[in-house]
Amino acid sequence: MSKSKAFIAEEITCLEELILKYKHIITTKKSDSITVALKQKTWMTVEKEFNAQGLFVNRTADQLKKRWENMLQSRKKELAAEKQERRKTGGGQVTVVTNQSPIDELIDTSVNFEIPNVIDGDNFEIIYTADTNDNSSEDNYDETVGRYSCAISKMTKIDYT
8 A cells, every 4th residue: 555645735725624614523522323424424525525626636535534633633732732831830921832723723622621610629728817816716708809717727718609
């Protein structure tokens, strides 16, 4: 089996447009037999429309699908590098390494899974007051930050709402 020619920029653009056209089928996460058959039929349609352009080398549905999978993998690496850059310590400006095109936004919904605003057991903040001689049993609620603070001998109740 000989290696196929590399995709050129115009071929990639054409493929991106076709994927955006059929995104509701190609990017679905379902894997039942009906959906799998529909995806195969859709990739055959993409192949026919791609090759109907007549401007490029004829590509099979498998080649186009493999190129799409490679695009997903590349975007996933870019997003991981950006996330790693954002999480570096030391302060300063964060350099954004990714650009957003319509196809990137589509890929991002497929590969970038992040659960925002999750509070787990080791993410609770403990706040102590400076006054250790406060023997009152009354908690002090700080309305500016929305949390309770107590004497140093007591644990802090935090309102995350």
